[in-house]
Amino acid sequence: MFYRQAGDFKTTYRGDIQTFPLRQDRIAYYLMLAFAFLVVPFVINDYWASAVLIPFLILAIASLGLNILTGYCGLVSLGTGGFMAVGAYACYKLMTAFPDLNMMIVVLLAGFITAAVGLLFGIPSLRIKGFYLAVATLAAQFFLVWLFNKVPWFYNYSASGQINAPERTMLGFEVTGANAEPAVSYLFCLTILTVLALIARNLTRGRIGRSWMAIRDMDIAAEIIGVNPLKTKLSAFAVSSFYIGVAGALFFSVYLGAVEVGEVFGINQSFLILFMIIIGGLGSIFGSFAGAAFMVLMPVLLKNIMVGGLGWPTDIAAHIEFMVVGGLIVIFLIVEPHGLAQLWRVAKEKLLLWPFPH
Amino acid sequence: MGARAAAQSIDQGAELLRVDDISLSFGGVKALTDVSFDVLRGEVRAIIGPNGAGKSSMLNVINGFYHPQQGEVWFAGSQRRNPKPHNIAHQGIARTFQNIALFNGMSTLDNIMTGRFTHMKQNMLMQAFWRGPAEREEVQNREKVEEIIDFLEIQAIRKTPVGRLPYGLQKRVELGRALAAEPILLLLDEPMAGMNVEEKEDMSRFILDVKDEFGTTITLIEHDMGVVMDISDRVVVLDYGRKIGDGTPDEVRNDQAVIDAYLGVAHD
Ligand SMILES: Nc1ncnc2c1ncn2[C@@H]1O[C@H](COP(=O)(O)OP(=O)(O)O)[C@@H](O)[C@H]1O
Numbered sequence: 093m094f095y096r097q098a099g100d101f102k103t104t105y106r107g108d109i110q111t112f113p114l115r116q117d118r119i120a121y122y123l124m125l126a127f128a129f130l131v132v133p134f135v136i137n138d139y140w141a142s143a144v145l146i147p148f149l150i151l152a153i154a155s156l157g158l159n160i161l162t163g164y165c166g167l168v169s170l171g172t173g174g175f176m177a178v179g180a181y182a183c184y185k186l187m188t189a190f191p192d193l194n195m196m197i198v199v200l201l202a203g204f205i206t207a208a209v210g211l212l213f214g215i216p217s218l219r220i221k222g223f224y225l226a227v228a229t230l231a232a233q234f235f236l237v238w239l240f241n242k243v244p245w246f247y248n249y250s251a252s253g254q255i256n257a258p259e260r261t262m263l264g265f266e267v268t269g270a271n272a273e274p275a276v277s278y279l280f281c282l283t284i285l286t287v288l289a290l291i292a293r294n295l296t297r298g299r300i301g302r303s304w305m306a307i308r309d310m311d312i313a314a315e316i317i318g319v320n321p322l323k324t325k326l327s328a329f330a331v332s333s334f335y336i337g338v339a340g341a342l343f344f345s346v347y348l349g350a351v352e353v354g355e356v357f358g359i360n361q362s363f364l365i366l367f368m369i370i371i372g373g374l375g376s377i378f379g380s381f382a383g384a385a386f387m388v389l390m391p392v393l394l395k396n397i398m399v400g401g402l403g404w405p406t407d408i409a410a411h412i413e414f415m416v417v418g419g420l421i422v423i424f425l426i427v428e429p430h431g432l433a434q435l436w437r438v439a440k441e442k443l444l445l446w447p448f449p450h
Numbered sequence: 451m452g453a454r455a456a457a458q459s460i461d462q463g464a465e466l467l468r469v470d471d472i473s474l475s476f477g478g479v480k481a482l483t484d485v486s487f488d489v490l491r492g493e494v495r496a497i498i499g500p501n502g503a504g505k506s507s508m509l510n511v512i513n514g515f516y517h518p519q520q521g522e523v524w525f526a527g528s529q530r531r532n533p534k535p536h537n538i539a540h541q542g543i544a545r546t547f548q549n550i551a552l553f554n555g556m557s558t559l560d561n562i563m564t565g566r567f568t569h570m571k572q573n574m575l576m577q578a579f580w581r582g583p584a585e586r587e588e589v590q591n592r593e594k595v596e597e598i599i600d601f602l603e604i605q606a607i608r609k610t611p612v613g614r615l616p617y618g619l620q621k622r623v624e625l626g627r628a629l630a631a632e633p634i635l636l637l638l639d640e641p642m643a644g645m646n647v648e649e650k651e652d653m654s655r656f657i658l659d660v661k662d663e664f665g666t667t668i669t670l671i672e673h674d675m676g677v678v679m680d681i682s683d684r685v686v687v688l689d690y691g692r693k694i695g696d697g698t699p700d701e702v703r704n705d706q707a708v709i710d711a712y713l714g715v716a717h718d
Pocket residue numbers: 476479480481499500501502503504505506507508
């Protein structure tokens with residue numbers, strides 16, 4: 093009744109290929125952006141920033157990155173945590189070696205370094221597929237964590253073996269370190285996420301995105317229309333690793349401030365991001381967001397209900413959380429492999445027709 | 451001059467493709483033995499023969515999936531040396547598969563847009579930015595794709611995921627994807643297999659229209675002898691990997707070796 097396509101016909105192809113062809117969707121999108129940039133920073137507090145918003149923003153970047161590789165190009169990776177660690181350590185080394193370097197540049201450089209490492213580890217993927225590729229990325233995961241633990245140069249020979257983010261400012265405001273304002277950290281991450289999401293959208297709607305999906309869906313057919321499989325897979329690895337590296341850099345510098353690599357960027361992190369894109373929707377930008385939001389919010393919600401509301405012990409609550417996540421993964425894989433994004437699309441299609449389904 | 455431009459400059463009726471003494475085997479299985487034939491610019495060249503005769507293998511040789519142990523492939527006046535399929539696409543050769551090979555996760559429109567790949571040049575930076583050159587290129591190519599969609603009369607399924615389409619329409623979309631490349635040589639592997647009479651008529655009409663309207667040279671594999679006789683200019687007959695006949699449909703139809711090997715054996 094209220095959600096309508098009528099009167100919103102596309103008269104140009106340019107209109108038809110825009111991100112939100114429906115005017116109502118477009119308005120909703122701008123409203124949300126305005127809210128995120130203009131309202132949230134004024135009402136944000138420490139709890140919301142550290143429990144929900146900042147992890148959501150950063151993990152959404154990682155989930156966009158993995159979705160490019162796995163959802164769009166069809167290459168499964170279990171090395172996300174390891175590549176986030178590359179971003180984090182690149183960030184740390186850059187911050188300590190060049191104290192005056194602008195933080196935005198540090199984060200971007202960390203992304204590029206991770207992209208280069210991703211390319212390197214992507215090369216085996218040119219020969220192997222499916223299960224074997226997953227195993228190869230798993231090897232990369234363990235190798236990278238081992239490397240950062242083992243070589244003291246990476247943690248500047250600190251006694252603890254940890255890396256700690258020094259204080260850095262952005263436009264005069266502290267964005268990392270103990271005195272960072274939640275609003276500043278939030279805006280910093282939000283800006284990066286917004287730009288990276290736009291870029292992901294642009295890449296996936298054009299020639300490169302179609303070549304990724306072509307390789308994913310039917311690689312021999314992709315080849316006969318001119319797609320070079322090697323170049324295409326490597327480009328997916330590079331772009332994906334860039335996103336994941338940026339996420340790792342932010343996770344370390346802005347969110348946690350101090351990192352012990354095995355704990356933060358272990359295999360659990362790889363699975364968490366993988367679950368995000370499965371639940372959110374493979375091959376969907378919206379799904380990357382939905383999955384990240386879901387996986388960040390759900391534990392907070394469950395904990396608030398079970399521990400805060402019902403007064404259950406925390407360890408039981410934690411077990412139940414595991415079970416809920418596991419159950420949901422199974423349900424999504426069986427019932428709706430395209431995840432929340434597909435549910436959302438179906439709901440919108442229904443809404444377009446409502447209340448007259450014919 | 452690139453191979454595509456070279457092919458484009460070839461006169462109608464002159465040799466576009468020639469395969470010379472091609473032999474191909476898989477382990478002990480000889481799929482092709484000393485096969486030679488040519489394809490002239492602008493003609494419809496059919497390859498016929500019983501199942502397992504080596505027809506699909508021949509197309510796979512032409513578009514670079516298989517590299518024959520012996521023999522030469524000449525395209526647009528130069529000999530090819532074990533090129534990759536994706537290089538061959540850039541030379542102006544497109545094809546469809548015997549078993550439909552569409553991109554099932556994409557819509558009809560995106561499948562056919564993907565067929566424009568060799569005509570799109572914007573680099574990753576431009577695409578990341580989108581506004582400007584990348585968007586312009588997208589729109590220009592979309593216009594070409596819409597022409598193909600109109601030509602194949604599939605406007606109604608433009609946004610439908612191809613996995614949901616019935617078989618006949620999937621075949622048509624696959625033809626659309628190949629046409630989107632604006633190929634100089636189009637290879638069709640059993641484009642009418644599994645179709646009913648009406649669908650076959652549609653497909654025959656499309657193939658002839660492609661030849662007439664776009665001047666595309668076509669090499670097709672087909673089992674239905676009626677269709678082959680109707681739409682092809684010349685026919686190659688393969689049997690057990692060897693060429694046993696070559697000529698106009700009439701010549702082939704009256705050739706005793708062909709009748710024995712193929713026509714006599716009935717249509718499977
Ligand atoms: N990739 C392959 N590996 C092994 N044998 C193959 C392969 N491709 C084709 N063949 C064999 O080559 C012969 C010709 O097959 P094909 O070209 O598909 O015949 P047609 O298309 O005429 O039915 C068959 O005996 C087939 O088993």
